[in-house]
Amino acid sequence: MSSRFRGLDAANPNPNAESDPSDSGVRRTIIDLGDGSEVLYIPRFLPSERAWAWFHYLDKEIPWTRPVIHVFGRHCLQPRDTCYIASKGLTDLKYSGYQPHAYTWDEYPILKEILQAVHEAIPGSTFNSLLLNRYKCGSDYVAWHSDDEKLYGPTPEIASVSFGCEREFLLKKKPVKEEGIWIVDQLPKKRLKTSYQEQQSFMLKHGSLMVMRGYTQRDWNHSVPKRAKAVSVRINLTFRQIV
Ligand SMILES: O=C(O)CCC(=O)C(=O)O
Numbered sequence: 001m002s003s004r005f006r007g008l009d010a011a012n013p014n015p016n017a018e019s020d021p022s023d024s025g026v027r028r029t030i031i032d033l034g035d036g037s038e039v040l041y042i043p044r045f046l047p048s049e050r051a052w053a054w055f056h057y058l059d060k061e062i063p064w065t066r067p068v069i070h071v072f073g074r075h076c077l078q079p080r081d082t083c084y085i086a087s088k089g090l091t092d093l094k095y096s097g098y099q100p101h102a103y104t105w106d107e108y109p110i111l112k113e114i115l116q117a118v119h120e121a122i123p124g125s126t127f128n129s130l131l132l133n134r135y136k137c138g139s140d141y142v143a144w145h146s147d148d149e150k151l152y153g154p155t156p157e158i159a160s161v162s163f164g165c166e167r168e169f170l171l172k173k174k175p176v177k178e179e180g181i182w183i184v185d186q187l188p189k190k191r192l193k194t195s196y197q198e199q200q201s202f203m204l205k206h207g208s209l210m211v212m213r214g215y216t217q218r219d220w221n222h223s224v225p226k227r228a229k230a231v232s233v234r235i236n237l238t239f240r241q242i243v
């Protein structure tokens with residue numbers, strides 16, 4: 001498979017990216033992944049100082065747990081801490097054989113403030129649940145997966161806010177089956193060079209917002225791999241809409 005990793009920054013722009021500074025002057029980049037999948041990235045979504053204040057609050061006050069999950073027929077400790085918030089009356093979330101307890105937004109008013117900031121940055125989008133992850137060091141990670149659980153509907157929108165240690169976030173096109181044959185590299189090589197790529201890489205900055213939209217969960221997997229050089233804590237919030 002041809003893998004072309006690129007960090008998205010001004011010095012190394014992605015060929016599929018369109019820069020679209022919003023009214024507020026905050027740079028936002030839209031990456032067209034093709035076939036109706038799209039990522040929006042706002043590196044300076046939150047002012048750094050406010051983001052650090054929120055990082056320290058979340059690190060200390062959130063009731064983090066590291067649950068036992070069930071993957072590939074085995075029980076193992078999830079390789080990161082987690083917590084879950086949801087509005088009342090929604091379908092329960094269950095993943096990898098684990099059903100997290102749903103805390104309420106009222107118990108953590110700062111999460112409501114962050115949610116409001118997300119809603120203001122992407123008008124028209126609404127989120128009613130939140131999965132929090134804490135990566136204590138570079139050996140904490142999230143394996144390849146997509147957030148395509150039925151409760152999010154056919155085209156889930158996921159808004160991801162990152163705090164603390166910068167970590168790499170990877171997106172990789174899912175293999176598809178055509179006439180009984182698994183096709184991994186679906187696009188002609190020539191087109192790959194100039195247009196859509198099979199893989200994308202983002203360094204998710206402290207205070208950044210990244211949004212996955214359209215068919216990204218149906219057609220792409222994502223991961224935050226282990227990184228020996230990541231020595232400090234990263235907290236990530238993924239806002240989701242249960243339909
Ligand atoms: O930590 C991240 O950036 C991603 C977390 C994630 O993919 C998830 O919670 O489903």
Ligand SMILES: [Fe+2]
Nearest residue numbers: 145146147222
């Ligand atoms: Fe995810």
